Amino acid sequence: MKKGFLFAGLFLAAGVVLFAAERKRTDQAVGHAAAEKTAIRVSGEVCEECPRAALTFDDGPSKKYTPILLDGLKERGVKASFFLLGRNIEGNEDLVKRMHEEGHLIGNHTYNHVRITKVSKKEAKEEIERTGNKIYETIGVYPIYLRPPFGEVREDLELPVELFYVSWNIDTLDWKTRNMDSILQIVKKQIKDGSIILMHDEYETSVEAALRIVDDLTKEGYRFVTVDELLLP
Ligand code: NI
Numbered sequence: 001m002k003k004g005f006l007f008a009g010l011f012l013a014a015g016v017v018l019f020a021a022e023r024k025r026t027d028q029a030v031g032h033a034a035a036e037k038t039a040i041r042v043s044g045e046v047c048e049e050c051p052r053a054a055l056t057f058d059d060g061p062s063k064k065y066t067p068i069l070l071d072g073l074k075e076r077g078v079k080a081s082f083f084l085l086g087r088n089i090e091g092n093e094d095l096v097k098r099m100h101e102e103g104h105l106i107g108n109h110t111y112n113h114v115r116i117t118k119v120s121k122k123e124a125k126e127e128i129e130r131t132g133n134k135i136y137e138t139i140g141v142y143p144i145y146l147r148p149p150f151g152e153v154r155e156d157l158e159l160p161v162e163l164f165y166v167s168w169n170i171d172t173l174d175w176k177t178r179n180m181d182s183i184l185q186i187v188k189k190q191i192k193d194g195s196i197i198l199m200h201d202e203y204e205t206s207v208e209a210a211l212r213i214v215d216d217l218t219k220e221g222y223r224f225v226t227v228d229e230l231l232l233p
Contacts, residue, residue, distance in 0.1 A: 051193035086111030086131035107145035
């Protein structure tokens, strides 16, 4: 996202917004993400009772910084979620394959970072479908999670594949500040069980901050998971 506004109307208590037709599933997902858990510090094993959060990265991949992020996440055994721009997949197919092979979630962020509510229905559909197809051609899996640029949701698109809209509830403003301390401070102040953290892997400061967030908050009991783990029961 390149704009600093919040689309507050879209936030539910858990900060997770799904606009899929399957309403029952949505209710369960939100309820699940909202459940409070007690922080229990563990080491070397998966902690079922630990609070969970998802690191999400938009607008990538970045040839320069995404590999550094992937190295750091791999070293720490952490999976993240990447909402890719179709135009940035061009020439970075190996990087996208690597993301997928290393267990990260890959989602759709349109082809050219358009405001899907401000273009024609036809163009909005094309932006989403072209990116979905590009991801499918690259990794062999069609992405079912969509984070529309600027958080602008549109429900009249009649897409051939049902997509889940994914929001966020911690906006690090990383693109704006490009400052690791500021990003860390925002996350540490706001994080709770179910948090979905918005960042951008095209900035060095964001990549450094993301890895620090993992290091510091893992010590406080947090587990970092892909967004689907927070959304699905
Ligand atoms: Ni964006």
